[in-house]
Amino acid sequence: MYVEKSKVESIQKISENIFLIKVLAPSIASLVKPGQFCNIKVSENSFPLLRRPFSICDVEGDYLFFLFDIHGEGTKLISKKKPGEFLELLGPLGKGFNYNDGYDTAVIVAGGLGVAPFPLLSKNLSANKKVISLLGGRSKKNIVTYGLKNVLAATDDGSEGFHGTVVELLKREIKNISKDNFRIFACGPTPMLKALQKYCVENNYDCQISVECAMACGFGICQGCPIDPVNGDSYLLVCKDGPVFDAKSIKL
């Protein structure tokens, strides 16, 4: 884990409220695994005090990419960064996806900005794996396909692709998908992950989910990100034990 003062190389608005930022962070870039995140200090003064967690979206050489939308003050400040300015990154943090063995088809299921960790995962999957990317959003402008392969979209308002949720789209596609040995990799809002978890547990599907919650330290010190395991008394920490968990192992 490094603290790295990272120069902004570029920042690109890719949709109404969605940005892709590229920063120079050679130490962190040398260690990243798909599904890990950085805790980012968004300004050079003391406001906002806490770092903000973001999935590492992609790595190109010494550069990291983050995909984000504007939620509140922290993300608004990042969106105003100019090339040549700095962000302070702490990372790489957390455990990433287990993506190497035991399946033939990777099924990515993402809701909204839950797509963020998947360009890097897609890039790292071995060439003999098939990839299907199922993306859900409120409408067409919330569907971000950057760095993803073989995309099928689902929108709540029907403005693109399947009219319904991404979990309903998965249920529609499962007949084709399950002809191969598959593993689901998912990230998105908690209600979506809950629906997916229920479906996968009921059907005994192999599924890893990346969970979001509010965080402070990002590396297991403050105990501010607890999540209950299905088995065991003691809570787990999303930042240190996750953010990726087997869908069968945690209570959402």
Ligand SMILES: Cc1cc2nc3c(=O)[nH]c(=O)nc-3n(C[C@H](O)[C@H](O)[C@H](O)COP(=O)(O)OP(=O)(O)OC[C@H]3O[C@@H](n4cnc5c(N)ncnc54)[C@H](O)[C@@H]3O)c2cc1C
């Ligand atoms: C491991 C992890 C990876 C993440 N990766 C990304 C990413 O790649 N791209 C991205 O855009 N966002 C990501 N997030 C969410 C991101 O951290 C928050 O959007 C960000 O901290 C908001 O900061 P802010 O100062 O703009 O908003 P704040 O002022 O902190 O919050 C504004 C509003 O957003 C809500 N909010 C804040 N944090 C979260 C959260 N984690 N989940 C749900 N609601 C929240 C608050 O309750 C409040 O209503 C990730 C979160 C985690 C835990």
Ligand code: FES
């Ligand atoms: S954010 Fe501090 S322990 Fe997880």
